[in-house]
């Protein structure tokens with residue numbers, strides 16, 4: 001249990017609104033971590049794949065495209081995903097209204113590193129760590145036994161209802177996607193969900209991210225490089241402002257959001273379950289001097305109290321289990337203490353890392 005933050009929490013949005021002309025040193029990243037704006041010079045295909053799910057779900061050939069996207073990118077955008085476009089706009093707009101409330105109002109929901117639930121500005125409790133240029137609100141959505149909407153923002157008044165409505169639709173999408181991923185791995189449709197611990201036992205959390213405009217965007221990051229710890233993530237990005245970058249070899253590819261699309265990415269638990277066939281790819285968020293950016297990430301996770309290890313059917317003599325089974329709650333605790341750290345966390349579960 002981690003009870004408190006090592007330093008007082010500062011709202012980055014308040015700093016930004018106060019009009020600071022330089023980034024305080026707490027947010028200045030070491031040179032090797034600063035953003036690179038190189039996606040267009042990479043010479044590689046610089047767009048993450050876009051999958052039309054109405055097509056994928058109708059046409060067995062579509063599974064091959066899903067597999068390729070998960071093997072090569074760990075990221076794709078989906079269109080015709082079944083989530084109502086108007087609802088996507090409304091929930092994002094309502095979160096923007098929440099972040100526009102006075103700091104005093106938002107502080108009523110101030111979070112602690114014990115559960116992370118509520119309004120916050122940092123991940124990890126390492127003293128003197130360099131921080132990210134963002135604020136967020138984090139809440140538990142599934143299993144419904146741990147959902148407590150009285151901890152969700154009461155303002156704007158429609159937000160709680162919108163979170164429920166959006167959560168239900170994205171949950172259904174995730175259930176379908178887990179089936180699709182299972183089939184694309186050559187498994188029975190329900191195999192991966194069983195390995196997740198069953199549809200009634202999975203977990204889901206929501207993080208609303210606010211990236212304030214920044215006077216010196218080249219010195220900092222909105223969100224440091226990390227891979228997502230859970231199963232799969234569904235990101236509803238800002239309509240107008242790019243910011244998410246995905247690692248591709250030595251380059252960072254900036255995601256250009258397709259209108260009304262959702263971004264899907266593979267998390268560490270699916271990398272583990274697929275024995276490394278599917279990649280949980282590093283990503284980060286850059287900020288800019290002109291505009292604030294809002295995004296919503298819904299993390300869909302395996303049941304937290306069962307060991308998660310490579311699926312037996314995917315093991316071969318040439319490719320034995322790469323990872324040691326670990327419970328998701330243990331894994332998450334490690335990340336909550338250390339903060340974002342590239343791919344170091346999943347690599348620490350490599351069977352070889354434990355042998356040495």
Ligand code: OGA
Nearest residue numbers: 207209235244285295297
């Ligand atoms: C995250 C994340 C991307 C974004 O919340 O884990 O990667 O665009 N967010 O905000």
Ligand code: NI
Nearest residue numbers: 226227228283
């Ligand atoms: Ni992420």
